[in-house]
Amino acid sequence: MASNASFYDVFRQQGISRRSFNKFCSITAASLGLGPAFAPRIAHAMETKRRTPVIWLNGLECTCCSESFIRSSHPLVSDMVLSMLSLDYSEVLMAAAGHQAEAALQETLRDNYGEYILAVEGNPPLNEDGMFCIVGGRPFIEQLQEMAAGAKAVIAWGSCASNGCVQAAKPNPTQATPIHKVIRDKPIIKIPGCPPIAEVMTGVVTYMLTFGEIPPLDRLGRPKMFYGQRIHDKCYRRPHFDAGQFAEAWDDEGSRKGYCLYKMGCRGPTTYNACSTVRWNDGVSFPIQSGHGCIGCSEENFWDNGPFYERLAKINTPFFAESDADRIGLGAVAVVGTAIAAHTAASALQRARSISNAAKSE
Amino acid sequence: MITETPNGFSLDDSGQRIVVDPVTRIEGHLRIEVNIDENNVIRNAVSTGTMWRGLEVILKGRDPRDAWAFTQRICGVCTGTHALTSVRTVEDALNIQIPENANTIRNIMQLALYVHDHLVHFYHLHALDWVDVVSALSADPKATSELAQSISDWPKSSPGYFRDLQTRLKKFVESGQLGLFRNGYWGNPAYKLPPEANLMAVAHYLEALDFQKEIVKIHTVFGGKNPHPNWLVGGVPCPINIADTGAVGAINIERLNLVKRIIDESKQFVEQVYLPDLMAIASFYKDWTYGGGLSSSNVLSYGDIPEYANDYSASSLLLPRGAIINGNLNEVHDVDLRNPEEIQEFVTHSWYNYPNQDAGLHPWDGVTDPHFELGPNSKGTKTNIESIDEGARYSWIKSPRWNGNAMEVGPLARYIIGYASNNPEFKEPVEKVLTDLNLPVSALFSTLGRTAARGLECVWAAEKLQYFYNKLITNIRNGDLVTANVALWEPHTWPHDTKGVGFTEAPRGALGHWIHIKDKRIENYQAVVPTTWNAGPRDAAGNIGAYEAALLNTPMAIPEQPLEILRTIHSFDPCLACSTHIMSPDGEVLADVKVR
Numbered sequence: 001m002a003s004n005a006s007f008y009d010v011f012r013q014q015g016i017s018r019r020s021f022n023k024f025c026s027i028t029a030a031s032l033g034l035g036p037a038f039a040p041r042i043a044h045a046m047e048t049k050r051r052t053p054v055i056w057l058n059g060l061e062c063t064c065c066s067e068s069f070i071r072s073s074h075p076l077v078s079d080m081v082l083s084m085l086s087l088d089y090s091e092v093l094m095a096a097a098g099h100q101a102e103a104a105l106q107e108t109l110r111d112n113y114g115e116y117i118l119a120v121e122g123n124p125p126l127n128e129d130g131m132f133c134i135v136g137g138r139p140f141i142e143q144l145q146e147m148a149a150g151a152k153a154v155i156a157w158g159s160c161a162s163n164g165c166v167q168a169a170k171p172n173p174t175q176a177t178p179i180h181k182v183i184r185d186k187p188i189i190k191i192p193g194c195p196p197i198a199e200v201m202t203g204v205v206t207y208m209l210t211f212g213e214i215p216p217l218d219r220l221g222r223p224k225m226f227y228g229q230r231i232h233d234k235c236y237r238r239p240h241f242d243a244g245q246f247a248e249a250w251d252d253e254g255s256r257k258g259y260c261l262y263k264m265g266c267r268g269p270t271t272y273n274a275c276s277t278v279r280w281n282d283g284v285s286f287p288i289q290s291g292h293g294c295i296g297c298s299e300e301n302f303w304d305n306g307p308f309y310e311r312l313a314k315i316n317t318p319f320f321a322e323s324d325a326d327r328i329g330l331g332a333v334a335v336v337g338t339a340i341a342a343h344t345a346a347s348a349l350q351r352a353r354s355i356s357n358a359a360k361s362e
Numbered sequence: 363m364i365t366e367t368p369n370g371f372s373l374d375d376s377g378q379r380i381v382v383d384p385v386t387r388i389e390g391h392l393r394i395e396v397n398i399d400e401n402n403v404i405r406n407a408v409s410t411g412t413m414w415r416g417l418e419v420i421l422k423g424r425d426p427r428d429a430w431a432f433t434q435r436i437c438g439v440c441t442g443t444h445a446l447t448s449v450r451t452v453e454d455a456l457n458i459q460i461p462e463n464a465n466t467i468r469n470i471m472q473l474a475l476y477v478h479d480h481l482v483h484f485y486h487l488h489a490l491d492w493v494d495v496v497s498a499l500s501a502d503p504k505a506t507s508e509l510a511q512s513i514s515d516w517p518k519s520s521p522g523y524f525r526d527l528q529t530r531l532k533k534f535v536e537s538g539q540l541g542l543f544r545n546g547y548w549g550n551p552a553y554k555l556p557p558e559a560n561l562m563a564v565a566h567y568l569e570a571l572d573f574q575k576e577i578v579k580i581h582t583v584f585g586g587k588n589p590h591p592n593w594l595v596g597g598v599p600c601p602i603n604i605a606d607t608g609a610v611g612a613i614n615i616e617r618l619n620l621v622k623r624i625i626d627e628s629k630q631f632v633e634q635v636y637l638p639d640l641m642a643i644a645s646f647y648k649d650w651t652y653g654g655g656l657s658s659s660n661v662l663s664y665g666d667i668p669e670y671a672n673d674y675s676a677s678s679l680l681l682p683r684g685a686i687i688n689g690n691l692n693e694v695h696d697v698d699l700r701n702p703e704e705i706q707e708f709v710t711h712s713w714y715n716y717p718n719q720d721a722g723l724h725p726w727d728g729v730t731d732p733h734f735e736l737g738p739n740s741k742g743t744k745t746n747i748e749s750i751d752e753g754a755r756y757s758w759i760k761s762p763r764w765n766g767n768a769m770e771v772g773p774l775a776r777y778i779i780g781y782a783s784n785n786p787e788f789k790e791p792v793e794k795v796l797t798d799l800n801l802p803v804s805a806l807f808s809t810l811g812r813t814a815a816r817g818l819e820c821v822w823a824a825e826k827l828q829y830f831y832n833k834l835i836t837n838i839r840n841g842d843l844v845t846a847n848v849a850l851w852e853p854h855t856w857p858h859d860t861k862g863v864g865f866t867e868a869p870r871g872a873l874g875h876w877i878h879i880k881d882k883r884i885e886n887y888q889a890v891v892p893t894t895w896n897a898g899p900r901d902a903a904g905n906i907g908a909y910e911a912a913l914l915n916t917p918m919a920i921p922e923q924p925l926e927i928l929r930t931i932h933s934f935d936p937c938l939a940c941s942t943h944i945m946s947p948d949g950e951v952l953a954d955v956k957v958r
């Protein structure tokens with residue numbers, strides 16, 4: 001019985017009241033954007049499920065994903081690891097090392113085969129027989145594939161696991177490889193970003209624990225709920241973009257007034273992520289709010305899509321291949337509208353403009 | 363076989379070999395092997411960095427203004443410190459002067475990193491080497507409360523608080539799903555704390571886990587996110603707008619109030635929780651005097667936290683700068699990062715080729731050509747290593763040396779240099795700790811000394827956060843809102859061919875970046891990082907590095923449980939992704955590319 005305790009059992013054992021539990025479920029529902037009606041469903045799920053074992057592996061990476069994960073404010077990461085999941089292997093946080101750590105991994109593989117979630121931070125290098133990343137004397141790629149075999153589902157944390165990230169930037173000397181290219185027979189949920197937002201990470205895990213299924217994914221394997229829209233679509237500086245008001249240099253009048261950073265190289269228009277809505281570190285800010293353009297860290301190959309301070313129109317992206325901000329900056333809204341509308345790649349922009357025009361005409 | 367190393371250590375590899383891989387509760391991938399004698403005392407130690415990413419070759423040909431973003435991804439734990447080092451390096455190469463406010467905001471961000479990093483290290487990466495979680499189950503909550511209230515004014519200290527926590531912990535253990543605490547070394551006789559101290563420490567482990575996420579919000583205000591906030595060559599990207607139109611989108615009074623609240627809370631947590639816990643724990647381990655290694659002879663610090671913008675001389679730096687060799691505390695040597703003779707890296711025992719394998723190279727001339735090869739006395743196969751041969755190449759880390767000397771870097775090095783320089787900000791806290799615990803100065807040179815120096819430095823950093831916050835407010839009040847100098851932003855204003863060097867003291871120790879810019883692009887970029895200094899392998903002459911030296915002569919209570927090894931290695935706060943990324947701009951891409 002003890003080893004099959006549900007979330008709610010664990011909550012109760014740990015002295016958490018029914019009321020706090022319900023409140024937790026409501027907050028979880030809200031943070032997932034599901035609305036209050038889902039709270040009872042979350043509560044029901046948590047009352048009947050055992051804590052799911054999670055194996056967290058680290059390949060070539062910088063540990064920014066683990067660091068981001070522990071920054072989660074809702075849920076708190078202490079509640080995550082004590083009450084919601086059983087983090088049976090994490091080289092960053094676990095007490096055991098060496099043989100005892102490897103034993104923990106093997107025990108989970110044996111006792112929970114087909115039941116655990118595999119969370120992967122970083123990626124395997126394929127050059128030099130994989131020995132650019134060694135764990136327990138063996139190449140990381142072997143550990144990864146061995147643990148993937150028994151996983152129920154795989155989470156690719158961050159841009160390393162999802163896209164390759166910085167060590168895979170040209171010329172990728174170690175042949176660092178995103179995990180979906182070496183794990184082909186398991187569902188993989190990609191959570192790109194360098195790192196991903198803490199509450200996005202815990203939100204995805206909570207969704208899976210609560211509903212017992214992986215969240216709806218887009219065609220690139222990312223959860224639609226967090227990666228379905230561009231940062232530009234929900235940016236609070238968007239009205240300045242539409243009005244042709246841009247920062248032209250660091251710390252100029254436009255910068256101080258919070259104008260659009262498009263001309264400073266902002267990648268918000270081509271980056272799918274939740275930064276402008278969920279924001280960072282309990283909603284305190286996000287890059288654009290703090291004066292620096294988005295560098296597009298959740299997009300594939302963003303390191304090779306620079307320089308970061310070159311505006312998008314000058315570099316080879318589908319967005320604004322024909323028009324650029326200088327034309328927008330003319331300030332004539334009608335001209336801008338036509339220029340952008342003419343370009344199909346900017347269809348979402350057009351929709352937003354129609355809405356704002358409609359609002360004006362009302 | 364017994365070997366005497368030139369730097370004064372005796373190595374004996376005849377006894378039983380013990381392998382620890384992976385070393386956990388660190389950043390990145392590290393393997394440690396030791397030989398123990400018949401009394402279970404460590405007589406030989408081998409430190410192997412087991413990852414390599416090659417970031418510097420990736421930087422070649424890129425815009426130098428982007429380098430901070432790439433180098434920041436060297437490490438997400440000490441997030442920001444590589445970026446800060448990088449913007450300083452590029453500014454040095456291009457002769458860019460930054461505004462006063464930018465210097466102050468950068469210092470605030472670096473100090474916030476110190477407070478966060480040291481706190482998380484102590485509680486979440488290091489504490490379980492000293493604290494037995496299972497023992498906490500048998501603590502008396504009332505006695506725990508008395509203990510807590512005797513050492514601190516921290517309000518969460520009632521018997522009921524500790525009883526609730528103990529109940530929660532008990533149920534967690536009884537659930538049979540131990541998660542992070544699974545297979546720990548609970549009950550090992552090397553644990554010395556009474557149950558009540560263990561329970562108090564476990565409570566603070568959880569409180570610190572919840573609190574640490576607050577500290578980083580300082581980075582979020584100024585840099586937009588954490589980990590990996592944004593930086594800018596020539597200043598900082600966040601403009602200041604206190605009272606004018608659009609102030610809500612910049613650094614304004616509401617943002618500054620948020621920063622102030624976090625600084626106040628951080629100071630309180632560090633002074634009322636971290637430092638008292640550290641002192642309490644240390645008082646039970648006074649007899650555990652091992653782990654000194656190089657610290658009593660050779661230590662190095664570049665210094666950091668410039669009081670004056672653009673002045674990186676020792677007189678401007680609030681964290682001390684200098685080198686001590688051969689244990690002579692009466693002489694603090696100056697350090698010159700540009701001198702080709704002073705800082706050099708060696709690869710005799712590393713998985714890289716040099717044109718002359720045994721000669722050192724200054725970072726501006728750095729060459730790295732990866733070459734993975736196990737020595738003839740290693741056991742196992744290329745892809746299943748059972749035992750390393752330290753007589754041959756055995757690590758992805760190079761061996762940096764200062765004037766030929768292996769050096770220890772980090773908080774203890776900084777405190778020893780501050781102490782030797784008679785800097786009261788460092789000397790007085792050290793003397794107070796030694797007096798309170800009734801210990802001689804020699805007690806500093808130990809694993810616990812390293813851990814204590816980090817705690818003292820965390821208190822220092824929280825105080826300096828307040829100082830620089832006030833400085834920022836004063837400067838703004840005097841009408842200075844400038845945060846960036848864009849005069850040399852455009853590449854056409856740059857020299858055709860130029861070199862630069864920049865440095866910080868990362869939480870883990872001395873960090874330097876060297877750049878060569880040619881035709882507006884990065885021609886060469888090299889980083890020599892703290893964990894390279896500390897974790898590097900033997901050099902051509904046979905000198906051992908700081909990790910290897912620190913492990914020697916430590917007795918192990920139960921050789922199958924590497925608790926003492928973890929204790930000493932963790933006291934350095936290892937960061938392996940930092941230490942092993944190095945590759946030259948002309949490094950060959952390896953030939954054996956496979957698509958599986």
